Amino acid sequence: MATILTGDKEYFKGFGQIKYEGPESDNPLAFRWYDENRVVAGKTLKDHFKFAVAYWHSFNGNGSDPFGGATHVFEWDQKADAVERAKDKMDAAFEFMTKLGLPYYCFHDVDVVDYSDDINENDRRLQTLVAYAKEKQAASGIKLLWGTANLFSHKRYMNGAATNPDFHVLTHGAAQVKAALDATIALGGENYVFWGGREGYMSLLNTNMKREQEHLAKFLHTAKDYARKQGFTGNFFIEPKPCEPTKHQYDYDAATVIGFLQKYDLLGDFKLNLEVNHATLAGHTFAHEMQVAANAGILGSMDANRGDEQNGWDTDQFPTNLNEVTECMMVLLQAGGLQGGGINFDAKVRRNSTDPADLFYAHIGGVDTFARALITADNILQKSDYLKVLEERYASYDSGKGKEFEEGKLTLEDLRAYAIEQGEPATISGKQEYLENLINRYI
Numbered sequence: 001m002a003t004i005l006t007g008d009k010e011y012f013k014g015f016g017q018i019k020y021e022g023p024e025s026d027n028p029l030a031f032r033w034y035d036e037n038r039v040v041a042g043k044t045l046k047d048h049f050k051f052a053v054a055y056w057h058s059f060n061g062n063g064s065d066p067f068g069g070a071t072h073v074f075e076w077d078q079k080a081d082a083v084e085r086a087k088d089k090m091d092a093a094f095e096f097m098t099k100l101g102l103p104y105y106c107f108h109d110v111d112v113v114d115y116s117d118d119i120n121e122n123d124r125r126l127q128t129l130v131a132y133a134k135e136k137q138a139a140s141g142i143k144l145l146w147g148t149a150n151l152f153s154h155k156r157y158m159n160g161a162a163t164n165p166d167f168h169v170l171t172h173g174a175a176q177v178k179a180a181l182d183a184t185i186a187l188g189g190e191n192y193v194f195w196g197g198r199e200g201y202m203s204l205l206n207t208n209m210k211r212e213q214e215h216l217a218k219f220l221h222t223a224k225d226y227a228r229k230q231g232f233t234g235n236f237f238i239e240p241k242p243c244e245p246t247k248h249q250y251d252y253d254a255a256t257v258i259g260f261l262q263k264y265d266l267l268g269d270f271k272l273n274l275e276v277n278h279a280t281l282a283g284h285t286f287a288h289e290m291q292v293a294a295n296a297g298i299l300g301s302m303d304a305n306r307g308d309e310q311n312g313w314d315t316d317q318f319p320t321n322l323n324e325v326t327e328c329m330m331v332l333l334q335a336g337g338l339q340g341g342g343i344n345f346d347a348k349v350r351r352n353s354t355d356p357a358d359l360f361y362a363h364i365g366g367v368d369t370f371a372r373a374l375i376t377a378d379n380i381l382q383k384s385d386y387l388k389v390l391e392e393r394y395a396s397y398d399s400g401k402g403k404e405f406e407e408g409k410l411t412l413e414d415l416r417a418y419a420i421e422q423g424e425p426a427t428i429s430g431k432q433e434y435l436e437n438l439i440n441r442y443i
């Protein structure tokens with residue numbers, strides 16, 4: 001657990017170190033399930049999750065929405081000078097993160113410090129803040145899970161960055177990625193993320209999809225080559241999302257991205273950073289997306305949040321659904337964990353959650369949901385007959401003709417002969433309700 005770091009000023013007054021107090025605790029500012037040193041399935045909870053705080057939602061997100069302005073007025077966002085303001089924000093961020101006691105954080109370039117329209121000036125600003133962050137990381141022990149560049153907010157990116165029909169815009173994206181990679185490397189960042197919010201189209205009528213996707217692949221290769229040349233050994237992650245802000249996004253879902261990485265020879269360097277609310281926008285459960293990634297061996301990292309059952313957009317709420325997360329943790333444990341990444345809270349408190357305490361409650365709730373779900377999932381896998389039921393469902397492929405089929409030894413005529421010989425198959429239950437009840441029993 002890190003020691004609390006404050007700058008000249010204490011921003012989260014009245015809050016001390018958040019501690020593990022156990023399931024019986026009534027303290028809303030304590031972890032009830034997340035005992036970071038508890039060993040589950042051979043690893044501490046701290047190592048399983050590598051929890052990260054997202055800079056953008058927690059320290060920049062001011063509650064504004066398309067219908068109204070800021071409702072969260074931050075004390076650290078008051079100074080006129082961009083660099084001074086950014087340092088105040090970083091003081092607040094490290095104070096919050098050390099009080100919360102989570103081991104990692106994540107950022108976009110423009111979360112750390114506001115950008116101007118001058119590339120050199122932006123690089124200088126970011127470098128100043130990187131030096132400042134370096135001290136804070138060393139003093140607190142908090143590490144950078146991943147860095148990224150925001151290639152979707154500035155108006156120049158309205159038609160995309162790497163997939164922009166105008167090459168000139170693409171070069172501005174490249175300048176930002178170079179600086180963000182340099183920052184990530186300087187801070188010992190373990191991974192680097194590409195989320196292509198506007199890498200897609202609003203209308204197919206004005207879009208050469210094939211050319212845009214080729215540009216995206218070329219852009220990723222170029223960025224990867226640069227980072228490797230600078231000695232970066234971490235993972236690159238692609239974060240799939242089907243739409244929003246564009247109507248259609250090229251990195252639609254896990255399966256689509258896997259096909260893209262394969263086609264353009266990017267597997268090996270690139271893995272997936274999956275986000276819960278993006279999965280649901282794509283019409284999938286999150287467990288589905290995790291399983292697809294795990295099957296391809298590229299379950300890299302995850303952005304934890306949840307959508308709203310009734311609203312069809314990326315509401316980015318903090319995760320609280322035990323049942324859903326338990327199923328996901330069953331996939332995670334069976335996949336052998338995340339490949340280099342962690343669990344980043346890409347989630348925001350609601351517009352009307354305006355107390356400083358709300359940011360603590362939100363993270364504590366998310367952390368405890370994951371901890372409890374992982375413990376439950378491990379119990380299900382260790383103590384129940386879940387794995388046996390699953391295995392038995394495929395037993396007909398374990399020996400005899402079924403096995404020969406798996407080994408590619410049977411022809412279509414062989415299969416026909418077997419069907420005739422064996423007659424009509426018996427009816428075999430899928431036992432879905434039994435398994436659903438099993439999860440609830442172990443929660």
Ligand code: XLS
Nearest residue numbers: 148195239275303314346
């Ligand atoms: C937006 C994305 C974004 C990425 C990082 O929907 O989740 O926050 O995680 O650019």
Ligand code: NI
Nearest residue numbers: 239275303346
């Ligand atoms: Ni995300």
Ligand code: NI
Nearest residue numbers: 275278314346
């Ligand atoms: Ni998102």
